[in-house]
Amino acid sequence: MSEWKARRFWTEVSTRAAGDGFEVVLDDKPLRSPNKHPLILPTEALARALAEEWRAQEDLIRPLTMPLTRAANSATERVAPQFEDVASMLAEYAGTDLLSYRATGPQVLVRRQAEAWDPLIAWAARDLDAPLRVTEGVIPVPQDPAALARLHDRLRALDLYGLTALHDLVTIPGSLILGLAVIEGRLTGEEAHHLSRIDEDFQAEEWGHDEDAAAVAEGRRLSILVAERLWHLSRRG
Template sequence: MSDWKPKRFWKLATVAERDGSFAVELDGRPVRTPAKTLLTLPTRPMAEAVAAEWDAQEKEVDPRTMPFTRSANAAIDKVRVQHAEVADLLAAYGDSDLLCYRAVHPAELVARQSQIWDPALDWACVTFGVRLITVSGLMHQPQPESVQTQLSAQVHCLSDFQLAAFHDLVSLSGSLVLGFAAALDWRDPDEIWRISRLDELWQEEQWGPDEEAQALAELKRQAFLHAKRFFDLSS
């Protein structure tokens, strides 16, 4: 039974507008989420992306090939019912942001982190009016309460669909700042992804690449780029 997959039963997936939102229909019947909620999307482009995934299914439905549908399901079934809790979870990344914990040595890595990570913190300062504290080493250094409050407010302002995408931008990069940087188009998302992997790329330079680690990193990169596309289609 674990190998069972639903069969394609429809001929055409289409988009229908419903009270300012957009639904995906299969031969006129609306698609529902795993929790049986009507799958309604905030924008037509997002609904069209979801409909295209359903249209691309052949004999069997393979959720692995439907990232926009999966993200939309998560926004409706998971984020919508616990928006505040998800926002709090992500805002907490700002108190231990990847960009704030710097190497003690070697000097070349210390310099590279400063060169590549400081501009992102400078951008956050200009954009949100807060300056995150950086420290040498891994000992946790709490950020000022005013900084945490301001960044948390920004996270809580995101819509359910934006927050679903933002969850992946932050958790995959390990940085609230880089999550915002990707969402708000500070730089190309691929470049932001590379910024988040500065330490791993440094290790590869020193010891050579690990094929298994590189394969996993590529999967995460693709998920990060998808999250950015989903965020952009959310409004």
């Protein structure tokens, strides 16, 4: 028995103002989330980007080719109903942030991590008012509760699409500081991905590249770039 697949059912794709945002329209029907919630986008730029994803569909609808649409669905159905829980979950990454945990050796890896991550630790202390302790190995190191609280407050202050974008920017590299550095303009998504993989890249240099691991890493890189694009497209003004 063949698997049923959704087929293109519309001819024209357009965008229009809706409430305090914008929506995508397929012929005369506004786009809805899978559970039929209205998809109101905060900016016309984001609405146009979603429209392009739907316009590019041919005979069959291929959700994997519509990452921004999937992100909008996630914002509407998953992040909006539990905004505070998502903000709290992401804030917890600061307590075990990737940048705080350093290798004990070999020295070339220790040096690479210090050169790449120390400036970001300093940036977090200076610009985010969130100094984080750095340690060697994997034994947990306690962080200043006041610094963690300030980071949590920063996440609570984000809008819906900002928090949705930040989710992948934090959870994929395992670092709240890297994610915040991207949305604050300190890093690009590409740079954040590279900085999160210093250990993996070092191991690949030492032991050789693995095609399966490389494919997973590429998928993560692309997801980070989508999240970065979602952030920029969803900014007002």
